[in-house]
Amino acid sequence: MHLCYIAYVTNQTPSPVLRFAPSPNGYLHLGHAYSALLNAQVARELDGCLLLRIEDIDITRCRPGYETALREDLAWLGLEWEEPVRRQSEHFDDYTKALGRLRALDLLYRSYASRKEIAAAVASRDWPRDPDGAPLYPREALRAIDDPAIHAEDEPFSLRLDMGKALALVPPLSWQELQPDLTGIEAVPAELARWGDVILARKEFPSSYHLAVVCDDALQGVSHVVRGHDMFQATAVHRLLQQLFGLPQPVYRHHALVLGEEGEKLSKSLASKSLRALRAEGMTPADVRKLVGM
Ligand code: GLU
Numbered sequence: 001m002h003l004c005y006i007a008y009v010t011n012q013t014p015s016p017v018l019r020f021a022p023s024p025n026g027y028l029h030l031g032h033a034y035s036a037l038l039n040a041q042v043a044r045e046l047d048g049c050l051l052l053r054i055e056d057i058d059i060t061r062c063r064p065g066y067e068t069a070l071r072e073d074l075a076w077l078g079l080e081w082e083e084p085v086r087r088q089s090e091h092f093d094d095y096t097k098a099l100g101r102l103r104a105l106d107l108l109y110r111s112y113a114s115r116k117e118i119a120a121a122v123a124s125r126d127w128p129r130d131p132d133g134a135p136l137y138p139r140e141a142l143r144a145i146d147d148p149a150i151h152a153e154d155e156p157f158s159l160r161l162d163m164g165k166a167l168a169l170v171p172p173l174s175w176q177e178l179q180p181d182l183t184g185i186e187a188v189p190a191e192l193a194r195w196g197d198v199i200l201a202r203k204e205f206p207s208s209y210h211l212a213v214v215c216d217d218a219l220q221g222v223s224h225v226v227r228g229h230d231m232f233q234a235t236a237v238h239r240l241l242q243q244l245f246g247l248p249q250p251v252y253r254h255h256a257l258v259l260g261e262e263g264e265k266l267s268k269s270l271a272s273k274s275l276r277a278l279r280a281e282g283m284t285p286a287d288v289r290k291l292v293g294m
Helices: 005-007 030-043 064-077 092-105 115-122 140-146 165-168 209-219 234-245 273-278 285-293
Strands: 017-020 051-052 109-110 158-161 176-177 185-189 198-201 224-228 250-256
Touching: 017 030, 017 198, 017 224, 030 051, 030 064, 030 224, 030 285, 051 064, 064 273, 092 140, 092 198, 092 209, 092 234, 115 140, 176 234, 176 273, 198 209, 209 234, 224 234, 273 285
Parallel strands: 017 051, 176 250, 224 250
Antiparallel strands: 109 158, 158 198, 176 185
């Protein structure tokens, strides 16, 4: 068990716990290097500890080889973390338990429609989008294509959160955003209506990013979440789940993203240059730090 986790559950020390949480679905790029180095720096400055978490719930896209590679890349950068590392795919029971709590509150419903069907249903209309760019999914508006009555019992389904019902159970929510100097804190209102009925368990595996990350941050005693600004809006959903589960809330810091030469967002799927490719070209860890301004 992690030393900082033991400290957390036994209340020995209020030492900050940070985590870097990559998904092993491709090779790490400069954006990951920046985020990991920043997490390590904040952990050092706050006299806390750093965990590595493997976010591999998407068993259709994640590969053990990428996990081995990312560990090598992070070690090459000079990062250290506590072992054992939590691998989400080994903890589906935790996420299923959490879903059970939401089911008991009658906040979940089955959704059968595929992305394609939803896209087709909204194609001819000026349909609002959620912060991830997916068509906003309010239950009633899409009932015609997603009515459980028109689907067989054994058809695969995802589980969606009934956002309207959930919001009726909680006060207006905000999260605490840590300022770059690590002392100032700003309360950011959680704009949940923008998300619609988010998916909390997918057809292919019994969790979603949102659910797993909230459960894990709490189970690992994470006190400071330092991650890219692309996750900023998702924090609203995380805050809501924390409230529904009665979990402590970490403070957040969403850092600027490292952009490519053309100002584009780096991405594993766009084959942005990986750290290992840069290493093969002769770049040193010091060069990488310099390049990302660390
Ligand atoms: N697993 C996510 C990623 O690789 C990071 C999630 C987080 O830090 O909350 O982008």
